[in-house]
Amino acid sequence: MISHVRRLRVALALIAFGSLTLVLGTVGSPRSRADTKPEHPIPEPYKQSPPSHFECRWADAPITLDGVADESAWKHAQAINAFHVPWLGDKARVSRTATTAKLLWDREYLYFHAEMEDSDLFADITDHDGDLWKNDVFEIFLRPDSEKSGYYEFQVSAAGTKFDAFYPKYAPNSLAKQSKIGAFRMESKVKLNGTLNKRDDTDKGWSVEGRIPWSDFLRTGGRPVAGEKWKLNLCRFDYNANWKDAELSCVAPIAKKKIPPFFHQSEDYATLAFVGPDATTAKPFGIDKREPLTTSTVAGFPDPPPPFVAVRALDKYRPEFPIRAEPIPGTRDLLVITQPQPYGATQMWRAAYAAGTTTKDAVKQLDTPNGGTAYDIAFHPKFAENQFVYIGWNGATPGRKGKWSTITRYTMSKTAPHDLDPKSAKTIIEWESDGHNGCAVCFGSDGSMFVTSGDGTSDSDTNLTGQRTDLLLAKVLRIDVDVPADGKAYSIPKDNPFVGQKDFAPETWAYGLRNPWRITFDAKTKQLWVGQNGQDLWEQAYLVRRGENYGWSVVEGNHPFYPNRKAGPTPISKPTVEHHHSEARSLTGGVVYHGAKHPDLQGAYIYGDYSTGHIWAVKHTGTKIEWHKKIAITTLKITSFALDPDGELLICHHSAPGDGGVYTLAPNTAKHAGTFPKKLSDSGLFDSVKDHRMKPGVIPYSVNAPFWSDGAHKERFLAVPEGTIQFKRSGGWDMPDKTVLVKSFALEQNEGDPNSRKWIETRFMTKQDGEWYGYSYVWNEAGTDATLVDSAGLDRTFTITTAAGKRQQAWHYPSRAECMVCHSRAANYVLGLCEVQMNKDHTYPNGRTDNQLRVLERLGLLNVAWAGEVEGAVKDATDRQQPDQREPKPTGMLPFAPAGLKKLADPYDKTQDLTARAKAWLHTNCATCHVEAGGGNAQMQLDFPTEWSKMRLIGTNPVHQTFDLKDAKLIAPGSPEKSVVIHRIGQRGPNSGQMPPLSTTRVDVLGVELMTEWCKSLKKP
Template sequence: MTAVVLGLALFAGILAAADPVPPGPALARVPWTTSRVSGSPQAPLPYRVERVFPKLAFNGPVDLATAPGSSRFFVVELGGKILSFPIDPDAAAADLFLDLRANIPGVDQAYGIAFHPRHASNHFVYVAYVLRPGLPDGSRVSRFTVNPGDPPRADPASEKILITWPSGGHNGECIQFGPDGCLYISTGDGAGPDPPDRLDTGQDIGDLLASVLRIDVDHADPGKGYRVPPDNPFLRTPGARPEVWAYGLRNPFKMSFDPGTGELWVGDVGYEKWELIHRVRAGGNYGWSVVEGRQSIKPGPVRGPSPVTPPVVDHPHSEATCIIGGRFYTGGRLPALTGAYVYGDYASARLWALRHDGQRVAGPQWIANAGFNIISFAADPAGELYILNYGGTLHRLVPNTETTPPDTFPRRLSETGLWASTPDLGPAPGVVPYSIRAEPWADHATARRWVGLPGDARIDNTNQWVFPKDTVLAKTLSLEMERGRASSLRRLETQLLHYDRGLWRGYTYRWNPGQTDATLVPDEGADEVLEVADPRAPGGRSRQTWHYPSRSECVRCHNPYAGALLGFNPRQLETESAPPTLRALFARSPDAAAGRFPDPRDPALDLATRARAYLHLNCAHCHREHSGGAVAARMSMDLTLAETRMVDAVPSQGTFAIPDARVIAPGDPGRSTLFYRISKTGPGHMPQIGTALVDVPGEILVHDWIRTLSPGSGGVAADGERAAHEECLRRLGESAVGTPATIGPPVERLMSSPRAALALVDAMNRGRIPAPVWEAILRRANTETNAMVRDLFERFLPEGQRAVTLGARIKPDEILGLRGDPDQGRNVFFGEAGPQCFRCHQVLGQGTAFGPDLSLVGRKYDRAALLDQILYPSKIIAPGFGGYQLETVDESSYAGILVRRDATGVVLRDATGHDTAIAAARIRSLSPHAASLMPEQLLQGMSSQHAADLVDYLATLR
């Protein structure tokens, strides 16, 4: 958690660090007085947050607690100091309670505090702290004795170390006394965020990591400072640490007990996609690192002794990225919250409330925005809830009576106050245009940008860039309706990023056909089919589906880990050529010499710089730590190439039937799934958000860069295959007509595999294929049964000639709202043209026994659950059906389900049902797939009706 906290602190209300060279004085600016962008189009949240104890401030506080019989709060600072102050609104100063660093050698950080239930008589307090990382006993819980007096002071000489476990990141270290009088201690997986569960401890109850521990501090077993309670669930499990009470937790940073039921609730900081709230019970297994919530991560054969219990709540990273477990509200000041569990998120600063009746959850309800980094919750003796800000202040919830009604948020672009003249985008006084050095790919669209700061406010760039409330950045995307003719530009959308109480929120406005105004797009986004004149398209016209992003999609890219603002930053802004009006927005004139971001389109730059910049621009906002990319790849160009974890890395989210595939196969684009993904449309296309079309110049750039990398494994075979592909391409390039007799053999060879097809696509991109041959290739591609090959050529067809399909943004309710035909669904299941379910599953003996038998699947899942399983196959992977990738010492590669593994070797079953035995001496590596072997987005190429037919057929299998 420490790394998460300190890393996120860099983005709390800022964009980036300013250049260390002192800039010049600020210029005079024109105020922006017409802004109407304030609040939110959503209904007002029921609560807001207000500061309490305004005279107090702390340095990196991480925990807040009270002591039985005391009227004081105790605050733990990350740096090792613990302070206390009276629970009095006028409290003016905090008193030192204990300074760990000053009294205990080697203390690095402090995390938690808990007072003994009988503290008033025994004066015991328990503190969780860590020494430097990498020590076998570096994480500790110690007992101290509190000396009587006012203010109270803990005696550092009284320390008694009770329990230790390894330090190294994800330490957990929340401590709470339960209603049974036992001390509960949370521990993380003891490592950094990536690779996930590096110590493979999540499912191992033979150590104390990734668990909730339960100990009796009032008695002691021989040689220990505590006793293991006799009813601990693994007390008699061979090889288990008896202190373990529950396990399978990644970084259980905060936890608390429900005073009504005595149940323990834990907030578990997630990995790449989900933030989790668990109701934790004795002996429970909460999945890490087999799963992250319901998402498969490391589905290996080693699992704990109990089945995985899914979370009560799982928030996607579009809503939360660092969950902070909360408290049950038992106070009297906010009666509507009585009995609710209130929790929050460090990064998004959102607060939620939920209720649980023992069987089901009501909520969670989004109740407030904190506007700061939530780090902990506490209750005073009266049960009133307090929220701790990592920035040093304390807060509480109050009813929201001041929120701007949602109907005042601008529904039209002309109502925002950004423009003096909306039809021609003439900015209002004080709204300033700006440009950036390097533009991301936007499906042929071009962008114009503006920034507005309300009134005469400025960006504080003395050190970090701090923006005033209600700052607005605007970007208008326009598309040529006749390719190559600038005068045909049509404005499609204007995106706003609005800075509101510490959060950047994204909104999209859709321009009307008359180009006079734009209206606010609904929260879920929208789509529009455009007709574009294109001389390069068959028939001279093409249809392009334009997606207007949802608000959650906006924050997927503009996330805090990526810096939220992707273009308005020191490296991207053209400050040296910017007008004085832009420079005047800064408190101090920004230095134009800040490291310039390279433009991938600049031919004067070297190929590697251009390619790395391209991946950074288009991919790195998601493919970085904590930003939601479900793979290990990191694409920021600030990393060395080795640090990106792409070169010679085995793909974890599918190989697309490419033999010996790598994310980047050095010297061999055809074996590189990165290149495959940016070369295709539809399922598996990257980038996944923001674009749907292939960027051909970018595709060529990445191809040529990969070719320059020193060849890795498979290099000799690649040279021979590449030569064969090149000979086929030469023959096609010399063909004057596209008859089967002249082009049949080379086309068949180039359609024989995704790797060969990539070579053909690259030649088509570069204009090496004559027009008659091109048309013949597309006719052949349209009949290709291998979807991995066919998908590469789909983009060359006019959209009007493609099947009308669900596409990438599937709405389950639309499918479930249709009445399916089970007989037609059976045809879909067993047909060659659809998802080809029968190739992996059997129904009543028909099909291939690769995945689970589905003969009775309708007994297990209803229609909605069946559809969910199809759409998100990695949520729940049936035991025994996790996939594995095996590499041999002679550089052969196998993938499939693990049938047998022992000292003699391994047996893998492939998707055809064939079992392959590999002797132990041949095995170089064997690693589990993070994702299900069942591909995601199987329904993208189907119609809504066919999808409903398939679901209803599966529902009949009882």
């Protein structure tokens, strides 16, 4: 039980005697009070109340805990010396002995210092959380929210012993029932000016200097924000052998209540305001304030808008996270699969369909068996007769291990409310699968059922099922559900392509699929289409033909993936259409349209992408593509397409209630976005294009480890017209809409002469409506302006004068699709805007040098989820946010000082650590692809946070080409001549295997030297 509970009990026992002095002076008194001397006489009552409002100011310089407080930061702290005895009514007075306290704060800590006059140093308790109030002790009480009752108590005695506690509630009459919550990490250092516990000498005093991490305050929302006010009491227990009673003093106006005065009376605490950082408490900033940027015209798109936009088909019915909607034959209703939350168990609903008035009719909800996930719906061709509905789903199956993909048949009642009868469930076909599950189902014109299956894993065909022919995995299956045979719920159609071949599952119609997502059969064109999610770089859609092999995982679409893996026995067929991840990243297969509203789309297969929301249409004659084009740019998360009862398009948008729902396409009436800048001078970002001088609101920045760009000089700028940047400790930051990242490239016309630099290209990366887009501008010969490059890109050659003569420098201006290859989803689209690259000093146009993170923080550009970033400090639930306490405040302040944040080494600075330089080079030049879902399929993980031992790099066998290197490894420790990575970064040209594969035609000589030196430093096995 806490020490103050015992003290309170004594006080309550003695209150009947009216002996306040006795309570405060004798409890825990260390000695006899006989023969005392009047040292430090009791002062006269004060005439004016001491101040009760104090400041905790910003510490912008480091503080070393030594008890002295002689660092420069303390010079700016407010001296708090209003220690007094306030509860004595008209006898209230200042304390006998002087105490001066100071408080400071920064991103990580609350700092405190107290200098105390004391002629008798006494502290004999050494147990943490012991009864320190029986010793000379300094106390801090903090109540973060005056509307919430939780508060903290911290104590340090003259012996350096500590006490720390959080109390969720102050209730004097029930304090004995409370105990402190959680652990703390307070640090302190005591300095004595005298001799501790020597009772017959005369001492001068003592001081304490300490710090408390803000993570200790997570229970009440954590760190304060500048300008916030908390409640405070600073207290002191002072024992003296010459006094009759120990003296208690504090800075808060503790009033006399029905019980004796008590330091826990948090309703009486003083006010503490957190000040800074500002110009008076911090060193000068690189940029003083955020200048508004109102001139940017980088918005919209430079190309004609697509012909269609997405609009709600059903306005009043907005289901949560819909996956699939399919009209119920013979009705105006839909059967809809939804999720209460993303990736959760699914539910099925019947919804009335009537344009403009549709509402959800939840007459009965059908949960997916065993909490599984339903993916698809198909109605039997003779539904009017048999009422059969087929659901494709994946999940646990009773009595079996693992997860299974299953096609289950249900019967729907013919009469209202037209329920799906759970008791009618019958398994038609199933296979074990845990990822890439398929489960899409449709019927052909002859009544046979087509079913998709994936490779059954979640990455890179781990189980090597893609080219196996003897399993049901990775295929389009074709079965007859109307004529069961051989004890199954189906039979094998005799015209299936591999019937009778012992190495093939007879259900196979086509094989070599990774993760098919949606299948459709069009009765008019007799076309069977499957959309497929790709792996690293490519998304595909297939016009499926009998017996074809689509190559996974030997190929990804039309591109090598694992070419050394064994292919199936039939030739590999190419996809009908495919998209690089620069424009599609999670393809959703669609339907063939024959509706009346959009004649130009009749007969076209319409499909889209979950991640980008883009929608395409392809018209295929059966032998060739007649036309193929993007028809809509939307913000939808597209999970499925369907045709409504009238044959018009339906699109499921997988989002939360109110946002998600069912959409369709409508003609786009928007005109060409003519304001998009065709020249840099039109962008509104430059004060002077000729001088490459930006508007004041456009912020220059640099990076620790620049990407190799054939030796070009680069300058970078950040324009954020609206909003703030979501700071994250790992990966690229999340930028607000309308952000423009600017990077300009210059080549030295005379090699080695910086004065001969000539601007050749400027690139914009801009975020519009939640998506990133890249654009390039080519500079004119005069260097006065630059013109927007067409979407296909551009190639030029520049003549460079060198000591050996003249050489030709090829330069590629990337297409708009190529921009997104490196600026990929895996990299969160932004490359240099991240902690490890931005944590560096930069010299700004005003001549000041400052840390870039500190500057962005000062400008109010950052939005920091502070509590999440310091979650590692949490040990158990009692350290986390507690109920009914102050909540975390929105903050733009970094979680730690820049010195405590991560940063990349400069790969080209030989004074820095060799290993750190090598890791930085790999992170910048390789990790945009060679990271999870980044596009590189060598299984390497080369991003900075990954430990060397987990990179699958050092001593690892190549999974692709070895380039005829003897005993080849990706990195052969001590042997760069055997290292495939070093070989490839030293190559350039077609079919050379060069790395990086894009944006470079010259070898990074210094980079190769670095990686070679690092490889040699590794110990050979």
